[in-house]
Amino acid sequence: MMKKVSKILNLLLLTCVASASYAQVATDLSGFSAPNNPQAAVKCDIALPSWGFAANGNWLVSTRNANFVGPGASVELCQDFNVPAPGVSGQQIVSIDYIGQQVFGVTDFYESRFFDQVGTSPGAQLYASTTIVSAGGLRTLEFTNAFRPAFGVTYWTSGCGVNQPNQNCTCRWEWDGTGTGFGTAAHVRYQPAGGWGGAACPYWTPKASCAFLANAGPPEQALRLNICRNAQLRLDPNSVPTMTQWGLFLFGLVLVTLGIVTVYNISRKKATA
Amino acid sequence: MQFPFDKALFDKAFWAAIILAIIGWVIIYLIWGEYTTSDIIGMIVAVPIMAYLIQTLMLFNKK
Numbered sequence: 001m002m003k004k005v006s007k008i009l010n011l012l013l014l015t016c017v018a019s020a021s022y023a024q025v026a027t028d029l030s031g032f033s034a035p036n037n038p039q040a041a042v043k044c045d046i047a048l049p050s051w052g053f054a055a056n057g058n059w060l061v062s063t064r065n066a067n068f069v070g071p072g073a074s075v076e077l078c079q080d081f082n083v084p085a086p087g088v089s090g091q092q093i094v095s096i097d098y099i100g101q102q103v104f105g106v107t108d109f110y111e112s113r114f115f116d117q118v119g120t121s122p123g124a125q126l127y128a129s130t131t132i133v134s135a136g137g138l139r140t141l142e143f144t145n146a147f148r149p150a151f152g153v154t155y156w157t158s159g160c161g162v163n164q165p166n167q168n169c170t171c172r173w174e175w176d177g178t179g180t181g182f183g184t185a186a187h188v189r190y191q192p193a194g195g196w197g198g199a200a201c202p203y204w205t206p207k208a209s210c211a212f213l214a215n216a217g218p219p220e221q222a223l224r225l226n227i228c229r230n231a232q233l234r235l236d237p238n239s240v241p242t243m244t245q246w247g248l249f250l251f252g253l254v255l256v257t258l259g260i261v262t263v264y265n266i267s268r269k270k271a272t273a
Numbered sequence: 274m275q276f277p278f279d280k281a282l283f284d285k286a287f288w289a290a291i292i293l294a295i296i297g298w299v300i301i302y303l304i305w306g307e308y309t310t311s312d313i314i315g316m317i318v319a320v321p322i323m324a325y326l327i328q329t330l331m332l333f334n335k336k
C-alpha cells in the first residue's frame with residue numbers, strides 16, 4: 001500500500017516539476033501584448049512599449065540644412081527627455097534609439113552623449129559612448145550600469161555621426177514634426193571649423209534661436225527609449241531582484257511538500273489503527 | 274500537522290537535492306544564459322524544501 005502511494009506521489013512530483021519548467025518558459029510574455037517596436041537585445045522578462053516619438057511617417061526628410069552646415073563646421077543637436085516614473089517596480093530604461101537615415105553616407109563611427117539639465121538647457125556631460133548598434137535607420141545604444149537614465153529625471157542627449165580625423169560631430173538624424181512629449185525643444189551648439197560656439201549661434205542655444213536652423217525642420221528629434229520589465233537581471237549592484245518565477249516554483253514546491261506530508265500522516269494513522 | 278523527520282534519510286535526501294540543484298543551474302544557464310540574484314536566493318530556499326520533500330517520499334518506502 002505504502003509503496004503504491006509512494007509511486008503515485010513520485011509521479012505527481014515529476015508532473016509538477018515538468019509543468020513548472022514549462023511555465024518558466026511559457027509565461028515570459030503571457031498576458032501582455034507584444035511590443036510595437038523593435039527591442040534592444042537585452043534580457044527582458046517583458047519588453048514594454050517604448051516611450052518617445054513614434055514613427056509617424058512625418059519626419060523631416062531634408063535634414064541637410066537642419067543638421068549639417070558644411071565642411072569644417074558642424075552642429076550638435078541635443079534633445080531632452082524625461083521618462084515618467086512607471087509606478088511599477090522592476091522596470092528599467094534599457095536602450096535608446098536614434099531614428100533617422102544616413103543621407104550623407106556612413107560616418108566613421110557614432111557617438112551618443114548625455115547631459116544633465118541646467119535651467120532649460122543641456123548642462124554637464126554625464127556620459128558618452130560609441131558602442132552604438134546600427135540597423136537600418138536606427139542607431140541603438142544599450143545602457144549599462146555605467147550610465148542608465150532614471151525615471152522622472154530630465155536628460156539631454158545627442159546622437160552624432162563622427163568624422164575623423166577632426167572628430168567633427170555631424171548630427172544627421174531625422175526629426176519628428178508632431179511629438180510634444182519631450183518638453184523643451186532641441187538645443188544646438190555650432191562648431192565653425194573650431195571650438196564650440198561661434199557667431200552664428202551661441203553655445204547650446206535653442207534651435208529656434210539659431211538663425212540658420214530656426215526654420216529648418218520640426219523642433220524635436222525622433223528618439224525612442226525602450227523600457228523593459230525585470231530588465232538586466234544580472235549579478236550587479238543595480239540589478240532588479242524578482243521572485244516572480246522562483247516565487248511560483250517555491251509556492252508549488254511548498255504545497256506539494258505539505259500535501260505529501262499530509263498523505264504520509266494519514267497513511268501512518270491508517271497503518272497504526 | 275506533524276512533520277516527520279529522519280535525520281539519516283534527510284542527509285541522503287539533501288545530497289540528492291544538491292545534485293538536482295546542480296542540474297537546475299545547468300538548465301538555467303542553458304535556457305537563460307545567465308544567473309541572477311533571484312536564482313541564488315531561490316535555490317538557497319528551494320534546496321532544503323526539496324530535500325525535505327525527498328526525505329518524506331523516502332519515508333514511504335522505509336519499513
